[in-house]
Amino acid sequence: MAEPAKKLAKIVINERLCKGCSICIDFCPTNVLELKGSCVAVKDLEACTRCQLCDLRCPDFAIQVF
Amino acid sequence: MSTAAPEKKEKVVQPFDYDKYLRPNKLPHIWCPGCGHGIVLKALLRAIDKTGLPKDNIVMVSGIGCSSRTPGYVDFNTMHTLHGRAMAFATGIKFARPDLKVIVVTGDGDALAIGGNHFIHACRRNIDMTVLVYTNATYGMTGGQYSPTSPIGSTATTSRYGNIEPPFDTCEMAKASGASFVARGTAYHTIELERTIYDALMHKGMSVVDIIDACPTYFGRMNKYKSATQMMEILEKDNTVNIKQADKLPPEKLQGKMLRGVLHKVDRPEYCDQYEEHVIKKATSKE
Ligand SMILES: Cc1ncc(C[n+]2csc(CCOP(=O)(O)OP(=O)(O)O)c2C)c(N)n1
Numbered sequence A: 001m002a003e004p005a006k007k008l009a010k011i012v013i014n015e016r017l018c019k020g021c022s023i024c025i026d027f028c029p030t031n032v033l034e035l036k037g038s039c040v041a042v043k044d045l046e047a048c049t050r051c052q053l054c055d056l057r058c059p060d061f062a063i064q065v066f
Numbered sequence B: 001m002s003t004a005a006p007e008k009k010e011k012v013v014q015p016f017d018y019d020k021y022l023r024p025n026k027l028p029h030i031w032c033p034g035c036g037h038g039i040v041l042k043a044l045l046r047a048i049d050k051t052g053l054p055k056d057n058i059v060m061v062s063g064i065g066c067s068s069r070t071p072g073y074v075d076f077n078t079m080h081t082l083h084g085r086a087m088a089f090a091t092g093i094k095f096a097r098p099d100l101k102v103i104v105v106t107g108d109g110d111a112l113a114i115g116g117n118h119f120i121h122a123c124r125r126n127i128d129m130t131v132l133v134y135t136n137a138t139y140g141m142t143g144g145q146y147s148p149t150s151p152i153g154s155t156a157t158t159s160r161y162g163n164i165e166p167p168f169d170t171c172e173m174a175k176a177s178g179a180s181f182v183a184r185g186t187a188y189h190t191i192e193l194e195r196t197i198y199d200a201l202m203h204k205g206m207s208v209v210d211i212i213d214a215c216p217t218y219f220g221r222m223n224k225y226k227s228a229t230q231m232m233e234i235l236e237k238d239n240t241v242n243i244k245q246a247d248k249l250p251p252e253k254l255q256g257k258m259l260r261g262v263l264h265k266v267d268r269p270e271y272c273d274q275y276e277e278h279v280i281k282k283a284t285s286k287e
């Protein structure tokens, strides 16, 4: 039987607020995020464990994970 | 009989709704990319939420500095006052309205240099307020001069050959001056910081939380840190130890480290209570 598909996280990035400081990228334990230009972007959504560390340490209210 | 294991319920933490406490349309804030002040603000809002206090019962007071811009973003009663004078204004507010929860947000320069006098006397009186000192070891707003918490040898626009002044230990100073609750946290340990601020808010009397956070623009750049992340890792994570773990560590592992957590907590008569008991009552009974 196939493994039930893991519910994917929903990562909401506010591009107007993100200042591209990279804190969320550097502290993400599973390397989900990357910098694209001066804004954070999702690189590997499947790896996200919804641990919330990116949101907790973002100084700019720019990222939320549901 | 089916032996299938019950489906494991995924533990999902929902993000905190900061909008509840932010003034609409004020973001983005003025702080530089990677500035720790925003991380501290978020921990503070989560701690306030835990107390369950209505927004109208909270007064946030600040002086001048990057950190002192905080009240401009939050939907409480707020006051942005004079450099170094936040605690003097906050004392007046608490004195007039002891029913309100008074929170002071202040930089290490604001609180300990120009405002050092107000700081020690607010501690001495043990007036019921919570003071959060954002310790980034520099004057961020005015371009990176050294502050009373800058380490010996660190570079600033005013210490090009390395700072020769020994720094204050904010917590020792608060304790010696009479504050009945003294704690330290960092922006890196954001969940622990939220708990520490919550404990400070619930304490009756003067509570001081020294919060190590990073100014990548000045302290970071002038002291050759590569990024805000690196500052958080070295200055906040590696350079501090939680007081509960400190007992278990050999002395050499504690060398040069700052302690985090609640460092001092005592019951001491609170200023507004004393005033009510020993001044108001006597004065009104004579009438
Ligand atoms: C009476 C007075 N003196 C000096 C200044 C200039 N000044 C503005 S902010 C500041 C220091 C701010 O440093 P700090 O309180 O550590 O806050 P940060 O900007 O680092 O968050 C100084 C010296 C002023 N505004 N008013």
Ligand code: SF4
Binding pocket: A009, A011, A027, A028, A029, A030, A031, A032, A033, A047, A048, A049, A050, A051, A052, A053, A054, A055, A065
């Ligand atoms: S929730 Fe955790 S795993 Fe997912 S992106 Fe954020 S830090 Fe990475």
Ligand code: SF4
Binding pocket: A017, A018, A019, A020, A021, A022, A023, A024, A025, A039, A040, A054, A057, A058, A059, A060, A061, A062, A063, B034
């Ligand atoms: S921590 Fe926040 S501001 Fe910094 S890159 Fe990530 S989302 Fe953007």
Ligand code: SF4
Binding pocket: B030, B031, B032, B034, B035, B036, B037, B066, B067, B136, B140, B141, B214, B215, B216, B217, B218
């Ligand atoms: S100058 Fe420093 S303290 Fe001020 S906003 Fe920029 S990083 Fe933060």
